[in-house]
Amino acid sequence: MSVGGERVKIRLAGSGGQGIILASIVLAEASGIYDDRYVVQSQSYGPEARGGNCKAEVVVSNHPIDFPKAINLDILLALNQASLDQYYYDLKPDGVLIVNTDSCRQLPVSSAYQLPMATLAREKVGLIQTMNILSLGALAAITGIVSSKALREAVKTRAPKGTEEINMTAVDIGLREGKKAFEKMNRKRHEKISRLIQM
Amino acid sequence: MAKKTAGKTAKKKKKTRKKPESAIGPRVVSDEEEKAVVKLRKRAKNKRKESRPAVLLSGNEACVMGALAAGVGFFAGYPITPATEIAELLSQELPARGGTFIQMEDEISSMAAIIGASIAGIKAMTATSGPGFSLMQENLGFSIIAEIPCVVVNVMRGGPSTGTPTSPSQGDVMQARWGTHGEHSIIVLSPNSVEEAYTLTVKAFNLSEKYRTPVILLLDEVIAHMREKIHLPSEEDTPVFNRVKPTVPPEWYEPYEDTPSLVPPMAAFGDGYRYHITGLVHDTHGFPTNKQNEIKAHLLRLRSKIEKNRREIVMVESEMIDDARIAVFAYGSVSRAARRAIVLARSTGRKAGLVRPKTLWPFPEVAIEQLAAHVDVIIVPEMNLGQIVREVERKAAGKCRVVPLNRIDGKLISPEEILREILEV
DSSP, rough: OOOOEEEEEEEEETTSSOOOHHHHHHHHHHIIIISOOOOEEEOOSSSSSSSEEEEEEEEEEOOOOSSOSOEEEEEEEESSSSHHHHHHGGGEEEEEEEETTTTOOOOOOOTSEEHHHHHHHIIIOOOOGHHHHHHHHHHHHHHHHSSSSHHHHHHHHHOOOOOOOHHHHHHHHHHHHHHHHHHTTTOOOOOOHHHHOOO | HHHHHHHHHHHHHHHHHHHHGTTTSSOOOOOOHHHHHHHHHHHHHHHHHHSSSSSEEEEEHHHHHHHOOOOOOEEEEOOOOTTHHHHHHHHHHHHHHTOEEOOSSSSHHHHHHHHHHHHTTTEEEEEHHHHHHHHHHHHHHHHHHOOOOOOEEEEEEEEEOOOEEEEEOOHHHHHHHHSOSSSOEEEOOOSSSSHHHHHHHHHHHHHHHHHHHHEEEEHHHHHHHHHEEEOOOOOOGSSSOOOOOSSSSSSOOOOOOOOOSSSSOOOOSSOOOOOOSSSOOOTSSBBBBHHHHHHHHHHHHHHHHTTHHHHHHOOOOEEEOOOEEEEEEEETHHHHHHHHHHHHHHHHOOEEEEEEEEEEOOOOOOHHHHHHOOEEEEEEEEEESSSSHHHHHHHHSSSSSSEEHHHHHHHSHHHHHHHHHHHOO
């Protein structure tokens, strides 16, 4: 009897218009299609998605996924303070928190991975709109939940036409900065994620 | 159809050729052999599955892909949350494949338009949500009595009226059954994954063509909008049924003839067969009748063609049920929460199992009768205040306890809620 195995639950959150939903689709495509895992992606749907807080969820597993929503989060990426405040309590005590320090000033824990996503997107990539993809790169490097190769492939296929190149730059910078942030914290990989990616 | 018959005759030929070999006595297939064959078949199927590319699709997108695979040629509808993506995608896909997409002024005309298209011989569908489904009820009845095949997708959202447009719900289960007036049977399917949104859409078209009846696909907002990786079945794994056409000369054609299959062949307007279609109860030629015997015969045939084919129409899936004392009976997205709850319950030693109807109507009565005889309790979680649970109670008939679990606040029932119920009962 299959019991479902490990499920890694990821939530991406920010304000409407930051590209949260596209980022979650890219993440699901990378993990599902290019890393060949089971994935379910869902998103906040409704009036709150415009302007207000926006969230999108991805559940990743090596086995078929039953419950499609993320409740006890393993990974939370927060691009603004409001979504950090709202969703931090859904994160497991040992979960991975990644924040955009350009708009998250008050952090609930010091163990959060902190990157100035907006500044990096504006100054290193040259286009603030690539912040969502850059953040995904950082998330991939910090958590290891998706391989950089798969992420690059997914960005190539899902990025809006004409923006593939700049988004590839954003992924690469995200991966590089994420790796730096991970090494700086000098911590081991999250145990559950390691188990999942080793299978 | 043609492929299927060809396969059958080929099989028959093989059998006859083999006969002399086993002339000494009947060939006995041992359990091991049978198991080996099953294993080989499974492996071949998996191999086929793996060789097909994986795609990331939402439930609504998969529904469109399924409709296209089944041969849809016409869509008429009025976009509505949370079913809009179906219309959106078909508005691109249908014209590109020589089909027709029309955005209508409302859902009354949408239903009328797909009936018209189907009479002209084209496979037709529409997609809507609660408010639009209400408007379709009148013409839905017309397609039942006039026996016009079509597929109606209803992505359920919270009601009544405009209700909660962006929230999931399972409030239209009874409306799908009894929304249109008068005594009738109906086929309603309920997928619980993106893959099933595809396969059950194909099935909906096939059943509708085979039994000349509208088929309703009840999706809910969760399944419609979530994305999953799926392997789209290949053409050979997607059998497509097309309606049977008359072979008799036009002057012999009786459009509502009582045939042994209970389903009369259907001529398309323009095929040269002239006949009358009406929403009034009609005789075998399609003309209104008031004769008692004809009224009764007509209405009973409409019912029997569905009820007598339950074996093909009713699909139920069960998991971890063999040794279960507690069963959870759940459909749509809720069944996904139920499965998680059952896995969690099993890890604490509770013997729980899942029974999941893919067909809501006709109601899987036999499955419930059997289930009630060997479990202590059936839990029925639903995103409404208790609709299918009454059917479960009716068929369980006191043989086991039936416990409803309801939620109507616009959120999907969580595994924890179901787990709590499993641990308490």
